[in-house]
Amino acid sequence: DAKTTQPNSMESNEEEPVHLPCNHSTISGTDYIHWYRQLPSQGPEYVIHGLTSNVNNRMASLAIAEDRKSSTLILHRATLRDAAVYYCILRPLEAFNKFYFGSGTKLNVKP
Amino acid sequence: NAGVMQNPRHLVRRRGQEARLRCSPMKGHSHVYWYRQLPEEGLKFMVYLQKENIIDESGMPKERFSAEFPKEGPSILRIQQVVRGDSAAYFCASSLLVGDTEAFFGQGTRLTVV
Numbered sequence: 001d002a003k004t005t006q007p008n009s010m011e012s013n014e015e016e017p018v019h020l021p022c023n024h025s026t027i028s029g030t031d032y033i034h035w036y037r038q039l040p041s042q043g044p045e046y047v048i049h050g051l052t053s054n055v056n057n058r059m060a061s062l063a064i065a066e067d068r069k070s071s072t073l074i075l076h077r078a079t080l081r082d083a084a085v086y087y088c089i090l091r092p093l094e095a096f097n098k099f100y101f102g103s104g105t106k107l108n109v110k111p
Numbered sequence: 112n113a114g115v116m117q118n119p120r121h122l123v124r125r126r127g128q129e130a131r132l133r134c135s136p137m138k139g140h141s142h143v144y145w146y147r148q149l150p151e152e153g154l155k156f157m158v159y160l161q162k163e164n165i166i167d168e169s170g171m172p173k174e175r176f177s178a179e180f181p182k183e184g185p186s187i188l189r190i191q192q193v194v195r196g197d198s199a200a201y202f203c204a205s206s207l208l209v210g211d212t213e214a215f216f217g218q219g220t221r222l223t224v225v
Contacts, residue, residue, distance in 0.1 A: 044202070099146075
């Protein structure tokens with residue numbers, strides 16, 4: 001049921017920016033784009049979400065393509081604590097939190 | 112303000128036994144969701160409950176699995192007559208409103224069936 005496509009894994013150096021891509025070509029007009037991450041042996045943690053405009057918060061930035069068929073999660077300065085699996089998820093506006101997690105992108109951060 | 116609390120963190124059951132997983136949502140949250148995560152896979156939705164009501168159980172196996180969220184006390188996910196294939200991490204999440212953009216997850220219960 002996952003409606004998003006992400007690379008299986010990515011690698012980054014500490015203190016450098018990281019761009020995590022997500023394709024969602026079948027997105028509908030009322031689907032929100034959510035990002036969660038899961039640290040080892042932990043439950044998922046909310047990162048950011050958006051609908052049409054780019055979004056920034058203390059954790060990350062979300063860049064959404066103009067046609068909304070893709071988005072990119074940006075970690076401005078990766079730290080070792082950012083090593084996790086990052087999930088890009090679509091959630092319909094009217095729906096409750098029934099997320100389709102997919103396989104996500106495993107981010108490895110090198111010191 | 113405690114987050115979503117799940118217990119136990121680890122549970123070992125022999126085949127055929129019953130497993131009871133508990134989830135206390137964040138204070139004031141009345142919407143609870145259960146997810147299952149098999150090794151090396153993403154989380155899969157199981158059930159969505161509000162106080163005393165099951166709203167959506169489309170992800171629950173038809174047999175042996177049940178969930179409740181009573182008026183008082185935690186939400187319970189119950190697995191009867193466990194089999195090896197039930198071994199997984201079970202996560203509970205809660206939200207204040209049904210349409211909240213952020214769901215808060217617990218640390219999960221890791222069930223091992225031997």
